[in-house]
Structure formats: structure tokens, C-alpha cells
Amino acid sequence: MPTPDAKRRTWRWFDYKKQIPARWVIALGIAAWAIFFAIWEISVPLGWVTPLLVPPPQKVLTALWALLTERDFLSDIGVSIYRVVVSFAAASAVAVPLGIAMGAFRSVEAFFNPFVSAWRYLPAPSFIPILLMWFGTGDMPKLALLFIGVVWFLATIVMDHTRSVRAELIETALTLGGNRKQILWTVVVPAAMPNVVIAMRQMLAVSWTYLVIAEIVASSNGIGAMMMRAKRFLHTDEIIAGILVIGALGLLFDYLFRVAHRLLFPYLEEHGR
Amino acid sequence: MNGSVKLSARGVSKSFAVAGGQTIQAVRDVNFDVHENEFCVLLGPSGCGKSTVLRMIAGLEDPTGGRIELDGHDILRPDRERGMVFQSYTSFDWLTVQKNVEYGMKLNGVPAAERRDRADKFIDLVKLTKFRNAYPKQLSGGMKQRVAIARTLANEPSLLLMDEPFGALDAETRWNMQELMISIMETTGTTVIMVTHDIEEALFLGDRIVFISRHPGTVLQDMTTDFKGGKRVRRKEDVLTVPGYAEMERDIMKLMREQGSEEEQEA
Numbered sequence: 001m002p003t004p005d006a007k008r009r010t011w012r013w014f015d016y017k018k019q020i021p022a023r024w025v026i027a028l029g030i031a032a033w034a035i036f037f038a039i040w041e042i043s044v045p046l047g048w049v050t051p052l053l054v055p056p057p058q059k060v061l062t063a064l065w066a067l068l069t070e071r072d073f074l075s076d077i078g079v080s081i082y083r084v085v086v087s088f089a090a091a092s093a094v095a096v097p098l099g100i101a102m103g104a105f106r107s108v109e110a111f112f113n114p115f116v117s118a119w120r121y122l123p124a125p126s127f128i129p130i131l132l133m134w135f136g137t138g139d140m141p142k143l144a145l146l147f148i149g150v151v152w153f154l155a156t157i158v159m160d161h162t163r164s165v166r167a168e169l170i171e172t173a174l175t176l177g178g179n180r181k182q183i184l185w186t187v188v189v190p191a192a193m194p195n196v197v198i199a200m201r202q203m204l205a206v207s208w209t210y211l212v213i214a215e216i217v218a219s220s221n222g223i224g225a226m227m228m229r230a231k232r233f234l235h236t237d238e239i240i241a242g243i244l245v246i247g248a249l250g251l252l253f254d255y256l257f258r259v260a261h262r263l264l265f266p267y268l269e270e271h272g273r
Numbered sequence: 274m275n276g277s278v279k280l281s282a283r284g285v286s287k288s289f290a291v292a293g294g295q296t297i298q299a300v301r302d303v304n305f306d307v308h309e310n311e312f313c314v315l316l317g318p319s320g321c322g323k324s325t326v327l328r329m330i331a332g333l334e335d336p337t338g339g340r341i342e343l344d345g346h347d348i349l350r351p352d353r354e355r356g357m358v359f360q361s362y363t364s365f366d367w368l369t370v371q372k373n374v375e376y377g378m379k380l381n382g383v384p385a386a387e388r389r390d391r392a393d394k395f396i397d398l399v400k401l402t403k404f405r406n407a408y409p410k411q412l413s414g415g416m417k418q419r420v421a422i423a424r425t426l427a428n429e430p431s432l433l434l435m436d437e438p439f440g441a442l443d444a445e446t447r448w449n450m451q452e453l454m455i456s457i458m459e460t461t462g463t464t465v466i467m468v469t470h471d472i473e474e475a476l477f478l479g480d481r482i483v484f485i486s487r488h489p490g491t492v493l494q495d496m497t498t499d500f501k502g503g504k505r506v507r508r509k510e511d512v513l514t515v516p517g518y519a520e521m522e523r524d525i526m527k528l529m530r531e532q533g534s535e536e537e538q539e540a
């Protein structure tokens with residue numbers, strides 16, 4: 001005879017807003033990748049694609065290994081990381097203070113916002129030809145492209161987060177005797193900072209995108225340039241190896257930002273995904 | 274317990290400019306006095322302009338007419354002498370309870386040692402001693418309000434302003450907080466102006482109840498809770514049986530029903 005407990009459902013595959021067991025969460029995540037690699041693996045033997053255009057996974061890994069050990073791919077990776085880090089640091093150094101000032105003071109917003117939002121709508125890659133003319137070859141045009149690809153958006157998002165600092169927090173500080181400068185540093189900045197760091201994390205992903213564009217269009221070194229060289233010799237395995245490395249680096253940097261967020265703001269309940 | 278006049282509002286009115294070049298009159302011709310060491314409650318239907326009056330006293334809004342004086346001086350801007358506690362939680366997430374309570378003193382350049390002592394005293398007063406080093410995320414709603422109250426009191430304002438400070442709390446926590454306010458009044462003797470729409474809360478805590486009419490608000494009745502005989506009752510349930518309580522509650526309920534909120538009147 002079934003007990004009431006036996007009749008009670010434990011869990012179902014499709015339930016709104018219900019957890020599923022943790023081991024299944026992991027298994028499902030792995031499964032998606034396994035299926036992807038399996039299809040990739042069998043698509044050549046089954047004749048769906050030509051091996052020249054879609055090399056099998058192990059060929060890509062071999063090519064990656066060869067690139068790293070024999071062809072000095074590491075220095076290309078280093079150059080790319082350097083470009084992202086330097087340009088992103090410069091963009092943040094401008095955008096974060098500017099965004100906070102715009103979000104905190106209506107007058108600063110009135111001056112800068114029409115200018116900043118107009119620049120957001122000019123696609124950064126359209127500046128590549130003129131940047132090449134201004135700065136020639138070398139790192140400068142790439143750094144400049146990444147900078148203008150990030151700075152306007154980041155400033156606007158930081159402004160929005162600063163503006164949404166609750167008025168009661170500022171008013172509390174006012175009735176405790178705080179002056180404008182004190183309130184900026186002890187209320188506005190600390191209240192906005194967790195969201196600012198999340199915004200930086202998201203814009204860093206954009207920065208990687210522009211990096212690849214810059215290196216593919218006009219560069220003799222960096223990950224994107226390696227991929228364009230490989231294209232000339234029909235080395236599709238190396239191109240795909242480049243894509244994998246860019247993806248892995250993006251993931252790594254995102255992870256670093258998440259760790260930083262947790263370390264910087266231990267007092268928060270939520271840290272964002 | 275009523276000393277000299279501490280705060281006086283004379284013919285105070287406030288209009289807000291709203292979209293389309295129009296103005297909304299929030300309050301008109303508001304007159305009342307608050308005395309030294311008094312607990313004054315601003316009571317009235319929702320939307321009648323209680324918060325607006327309190328914000329003008331804080332200096333967060335400027336009156337469009339009339340004047341508000343504290344100790345004979347015009348109120349021109351927010352100042353540490355008029356500390357405000359809001360209904361929404363305002364503890365700073367990034368500071369511990371101790372640092373939150375020290376915050377106002379730090380703004381005003383109180384030396385570290387004195388800051389610590391005064392913070393300790395007020396943290397004890399609001400019974401958060403065990404949570405001194407906790408962050409706000411670890412606190413309940415009532416505890417967060419106690420942090421806000423301790424932070425304001427530790428800053429030694431001459432007037433404590435509270436805008437429905439217990440409005441977001443559940444019933445039992447609200448009684449506890451009300452009883453805590455009584456013991457705070459007995460220890461510190463601060464002058465308090467508190468906004469509420471809760472009649473029981475007004476009768477339990479108030480020495481004076483200023484009833485504001487429905488929108489646009491003006492003072493309809495300025496009452497003192499004489500039935501308490503100038504004493505403070507410590508327990509919420511005890512006040513219910515004090516002779517005169519029921520009559521005053523009934524009178525105020527009648528007022529409240531007549532005034533209603535604007536939405537009800539129109540419905």
C-alpha cells in the first residue's frame with residue numbers, strides 16, 4: 001500500500017521557478033558541450049562538411065599546441081591582453097569619474113550627456129581608417145579603438161547607477177550634517193560602486209570584441225592577426241584555435257572580475273551572475 | 274514636561290511645480306508649536322502633506338510661504354541639529370553597525386575615542402550591543418531602524434525627525450519599537466517630531482498630536498494627550514486602559530473618517 005510520502009512528487013524536469021538537483025545542473029551543462037563536440041567530431045566522417053573548412057577537434061588542439069610551443073603564439077596572446085588591459089584601464093579612468101559626476105550633479109550631466117550619448121551612436125569600428133591615418137601602425141590605433149568603443153557606454157551606465165543611489169541615503173547624510181564633498185565620497189561613491197564594477201565587467205567583454213576587430217582589420221601581431229595569417233595559408237585549425245583562446249580569455253577575465261566583486265563588496269547579499 | 278517653544282511653524286505653505294507648468298499645493302497655512310522635550314506627532318490621512326511638513330522642518334524642502342523657526346532662527350538648509358529617520362531603511366550597507374552609528378559624528382569631526390564611546394552608549398540604548406560588528410544585511414527590518422535611530426541620536430541633534438519610521442515593520446516589532454521610543458525619550462529627553470497615520474501609535478507616543486486635514490493639508494486640530502497626566506506609559510497595552518484614552522481615540526477616528534484620503538473621497 002503506498003504511503004502518502006511515496007505519492008508526493010520529488011521533482012520534475014519542467015517546473016516553474018523550482019530547483020533541480022545540483023548534480024543534474026552540472027551534468028546538463030556538460031552534456032550541452034559534449035553534444036556539441038560529438039556533432040563536430042562526426043560531421044567530417046559522415047561527410048557533412050569538408051575537413052579543410054571544419055577540422056576535427058583534436059586537430060584544432062594539436063594546432064593550438066604547435067602554435068604555443070613552436071610558433072610563439074604566447075607573445076601574440078600577451079600583446080592582445082596588453083591592449084585590452086591598457087585601453088580598458090584608460091577608458092575606466094575617464095568613464096567612471098565622469099559617469100559618477102554626471103549621475104550626482106545635474107549640471108555636469110547637462111553639460112556632458114548630450115555629447116556623450118551622441119558619441120555612443122557612432123560605431124567604434126568606423127573610426128578605424130581615420131585612426132590608422134592618425135596613429136599609423138603599432139599599438140596606438142588599436143588602443144584608441146578599444147578606448148572609444150568602451151568609454152561612452154561605460155560613462156552612461158555609471159551615470160545611471162549613480163543616479164539611482166537612493167535619495168534617502170543622501171538626505172540622511174545631509175541631516176547628519178554632511179557637506180557635498182563628504183556625501184560624494186562617503187555615500188554616493190560607496191553606494192554606486194558595486195554596480196559600477198558589474199558595469200565594468202560587462203564592458204570588458206565588449207572590449208574583447210573590439211580587440212578582435214582591430215587585430216583582424218589592421219595588425220601584424222596579436223591573436224586576431226595570427227588568425228588572419230592562418231587564413232592566408234588555409235589553416236582553419238589555427239583559426240579555430242584562435243577563437244578558442246579568445247573565448248577562454250574572455251571567460252577568465254569575467255571570472256576575475258566576479259572574484260574581485262566578491263572580495264571588494266563582502267557586505268552585499270547578491271553579487272550578480 | 275513641556276518647556277519653552279522649540280519649533281514654531283507660522284503660515285507655512287508649500288507648492289510643487291509639476292509637469293506642464295502646473296503647481297500642486299501640498300500644504301497651506303500650517304501653524305503649530307512644538308515645545309522643548311515634547312514628543313509631537315503629525316497625524317493625518319495619507320497624502321495630506323505630513324512628509325512635506327517634516328521635510329521642510331529638516332530643511333530638505335523650502336516653504337513657498339510662511340516661516341519655520343527653530344530656537345528663534347529660520348530654517349534654511351539641512352543641518353545636523355535636525356536629524357531625520359526615514360520609513361525606508363537607510364543604514365549604509367558598506368558599514369558595520371558601529372561605523373553606521375559613528376558616521377554622523379565622523380562627518381562633524383568628533384574625535385575617534387569620543388565617537389566610540391558615544392556610539393557604544395547609543396548602540397546599547399537601542400539594544401544592538403551584540404550586533405555591533407554586524408553588517409546591515411545580517412539585520413532584520415526593526416534592527417535596521419534601530420541603527421538609524423541610534424545613528425541620528427548619537428549625532429546629538431536638538432530635534433529628532435521621524436517619517437513613519439515603523440511603517441514598514443510587522444505589528445509586534447512595531448510595538449517593541451514604540452516602547453523603545455518611550456525609553457529613549459526617558460533617557461535622552463530629545464524633542465521629537467514624528468509623522469504617522471497610525472492613531473494608536475500617535476496616542477501611545479505623542480504628548481501633542483497635530484492633526485492635518487486632507488490635501489491640501491492644514492492643521493485641523495492641535496491636541497495634547499492630557500489623559501496621560503503628563504506621564505509616559507511604558508507598555509503599549511497599559512495605555513489602552515488609561516481613562517480618557519478611548520474617548521480621544523474615538524474623536525480622532527471620527528476626524529480621520531471625515532477627512533479620509535483623497536482617493537476615498539472621490540470614490
Ligand SMILES: Nc1ncnc2c1ncn2[C@@H]1O[C@H](COP(=O)(O)OP(=O)(O)O)[C@@H](O)[C@H]1O
Binds near residue numbers: 289290291298317
Ligand atoms: N516632490 C514633489 N513633487 C510634487 N508633488 C509632491 C512632491 N512631494 C509631495 N507632493 C504632493 O504633495 C502632497 C502631500 O504629499 P506628502 O507630504 O508625501 O503626504 P503624506 O506624507 O501626508 O502622505 C501629495 O499630493 C503629493 O503628491
Ligand SMILES: [Mg+2]
Binds near residue numbers: 323324325436
Ligand atoms: Mg508621507
